[in-house]
Amino acid sequence: MPIALPAAGILLLASCSSTQAAVPDAIDPDGDAAQGAACDAVELGAITRCENFYEDFWPEIDRQMDALYETAKETDGGRLVIWDWYELAPEVIAQFNERYPDLTIETRGLTYNLSSAVISAKATGSRNSDILSGSLVSAAAMTDEGFWADVDWTDFGVPEEFLTVGAPGMLPDSINGSLMQYNRDAIEVPSTLDGLLDPAYRGKVSIANYNPIVFSGYGMAEGEDAMVDLIGELKSSGNLVVLEDQNSPLSSGDVPVALNQTLYNPNPSLAVAPFEHSGVFAQFSGVNSDAENPSGAMLWSLWNAFDPEWLKLRMTDERFSTTQVPYAGLPSSVFEQATGLMKTNADALLQGLENGSATETVETRDDWIAMITAADDALNG
Structure with a gap:
């Protein structure tokens, strides 16, 4: 039961730049x-x-979280509103409330409408999400409209090294990225997207029409023209087919390679592999500048990103195996405890990072958006 979707299938909203918002009710x-x-x-x-x-950062963060809780439970009646791609699963809320019982979470799943819902709530004066979430690309509209409150997370104990990839106010909480999913009983996969041009892959590779981001890392490395040509060749050769449902033919072996992100299917025949010029992206959470319980938003963000007991569950308990892979800035010991699907996905994403996968940064965000748009035109135009 995923708590967020990867930065794929992005509906980019027109937005205008604005200054970064201060933390509401200054925390x-x-x-x-x-x-x-x-x-x-x-x-x-x-x-x-x-x-x-x-050893050296978490004790202070943990202490700050206790103080945030005391404020959060006295704010807005202890109500915490969290909108995300999917609504939070009851099991996830239960884990949070086990430590913080006096907060009541209200959750909505908005998929592609997440950014527009946040912006519309502000415009209409409606109760807004206290939390923001997404990648640099998927949250571009909320960023450009000034919705990320400018929290200095280092004041709450977070290493400054964690805050170099995102924009101000963005706390990195997980990673996701482009991977080749494949049925290892039916086929082997190449280490590059170009390798999928081999005639042996005719009709064997699928992609969803909302997933052009899979090609964007290739475009960032090799150029837009090379990326567009590759997509065209894969389609015209018949090697690549566009499918709404990739999962069923992947499991059956009828279309045994799926260009996608992390794997949510526990079929033991399925595996994932990074590839050259894949992208591994940080996912972020933070405080909505329109939040009514900013302390609660900060508490949730820190707990979800760093709490060791919660992360242990995510890495080892199948009930939480489809949540995002924890942020790669955390110690290797976090990932070494992984089992099942979480181990499958974490191993592949970390291998991708170690092998040079591209990552969005504030400086390159608009280039990634342009590359995703060009890939979308080539894939679906």
Whole structure:
């Protein structure tokens, strides 16, 4: 039961730039956050991993979360509104309420309409989501309209190295990216998208029409023209078919390769693999500048991203196996405990990062948007 969809199938909204919003009802940290901790850094592409996160950073974050809870439960009657791609599963809410019982979560799943719903609620004066979420690309409209409250997460103990990829106010909470899903009983997959041009893959590769982002990393590396030509060749050769339902033919082996993101199907015949020029993207959460319970929004964001007991469940409990892979900046020990589908997906995404997968940054966001648009035109035009 996914709590968010990857940055794919993005409905880009026209928006105008505005200044970053201040935190509503200005939330200050509880005392001075620990300033002495230094990140034991390991570079994974654009992402910096802090191997000492739980020893040297988490205790202060945990202390700040206790203070945020005291404020959140006295704000708006302890109501916390969370809109996301999908509504939060009851099991996820139950885990949060096990530690924070005096907060009542109201959740909606809005898929492609998430950004427009947040913007419309502000315009109409309706109760808005306290939380924002998404990638740099999928949340572009909310960013450009100034909806990410400018929280300095380092004041609450978060390593500054975690905050170099996103825009101000964006707390990285997970990763997702483009992968080749495949039925290993039926076929082997190449290490590149160009390899799928081999005649052996005729009619064997699928993609959903909303998923042009799969090709965008190739375009960022090789250029738009090369990307468009590749999509055209894959389609004209008959190797690539556009399917609304990729899952059934993937499981049966009728179309045994699916260009997609993380795998949600527990069929033991299925696997995922990174490929050259794939993209691995940070996903973010943060406080809506229109939030009525900003303390609750900060608490949820920190808990969902970093709480070790919650992450252990995500990595080991099949009830949570289709949630996003935790942020790659967390220590390797977080990922080493993974089992089942979470291990399958985490191993592939981390391998992609280690092998040079591209990652969106604030500086390259608009280039990615342009490349996704060009891929969409080539795939569906």
